[in-house]
Amino acid sequence: MPTMESVLSDLAEDRVTGALRLDEAGTVYLTDGRVTYAESPAVPRLEDLLTADDRIPAQAVRQARQAATEDRPGGERLVGQGVLTRGELEFCVLSAVLDAAYFLSGSAAHHRGFRPGDRHWLGPQWYFDVAGLSRECERRRAQLDRAWPSGELDTLPVVPLARIPAQRVVLTSLQWEVLVAADSTATPAELAHRLGRPAYSVLLAVRRLAAAGLLRVPEAGGRPGAAPAGTGTPAPAPQTPPAPQTSQTSQTPSAPPALPRRPKTTGEPRAGGEPREGAAGSAASARWLPAATGDPADVNLLIRLRNALEALT
Structure with missing residues (x-):
């Protein structure tokens, strides 16, 4: 029986867009052959992460999900309404995708089928290559074994x-x-x-x-x-x-390796919504975050940054 990784690799080669449903294990969303979202009942939903401790109103998230369209997905609505900043949303999506991918990795691909064109209500925030996700899952397994x-x-x-x-x-x-x-x-x-x-x-x-x-x-x-x-x-x-x-x-883990400097770009940073009052971070502090692109280097850099922050907490 093929694993989830092998099925995703085949879909990535065909550069497909849609959702791979893995029975009761969860769902993986792809855009042009790259993973843009993953969810599993084994991990909290993105809505749960966003609304933990009442930092973001649950009603705002629910309304954004119900009103999401292909032209204006729910993530754009949340940022446009000032519910949270672009950086907050992208970092939360990064955490949710890596979380679900870890618990989905290695599972047998008993899938109910691939639904072409099916997209997550948030819309693409980051693009993950299948090989990069597999490497991150292996790193996490090794970290657990060391602990x-x-x-x-x-x-x-x-x-x-x-x-x-x-x-x-x-x-x-x-x-x-x-x-x-x-x-x-x-x-x-x-x-x-x-x-x-x-x-x-x-x-x-x-x-x-x-x-x-x-x-x-x-x-x-x-x-x-x-x-x-x-x-x-x-x-x-x-x-x-x-x-x-x-x-x-x-209780303090060893210091993480130094992060490489990201080369300067001439393009303007992607615009985000104004931060809500009391939000964790501001528009000024979010400007250093890379814009969501198809370049795997951007995603891999942010994953390394998240791992470094995780090691310091």
Whole structure:
């Protein structure tokens, strides 16, 4: 049975436009053979990410979706109405697509069919080449394995320890949200939907919390050094979870590699809507974001930027 990646590669070669529906796993939207959006029930919807913490009115997003047309998709309506800036929308779409692509990657392509011409209501915001998405999914798998080399916690309820073997721990803001929201019954995916956070980010936070000794883990196969799911050779590591350190390095990942400078262009930046009052960012701060183009270098640069920001939080 072909994988999703192989089917997408064939569609990319034919430079098609439409939607590939993968049974209950999700849907991938393409424009001229490049992925412009992906969604999956396993991850929060873009609407959930946009309206988390009431930063953006849910009614405005719902109205933009209902009024979206091919000539003026919902994303243009949101920006034009000043609900959010162009930079906010593009960065949120980037996060949502990478999130869904990770959970769709490697799945068998039991698809209900390809619907030519079908477009997502937001309209194209970024263009992702299939090979680039596959590389990013592999990088994310490797990052999860480095944090905690076992996939058992990915589908189990998150259970914080009542007492930890340390006097002080350092947490990121997302790790704090996960611990506060964990009720010993919700899985990482369920917590992501509750918090309106990308599912992969929550999953990574859970694995790092487990590595720091702050979560209850399975007795067998759930410790650092246990064999990851699908392997038979344990990774060399201590047989018990290390206690959290009191220094800042206990929860802060290593510094990311330096980002390359983007060459200057003579073209004017694409115009965006005026920022709403209290929005995270302003028109001035969003002008440095590259315009949505078909150049893979633009998308790859923004992915590296997002990874760097992720490593700092």
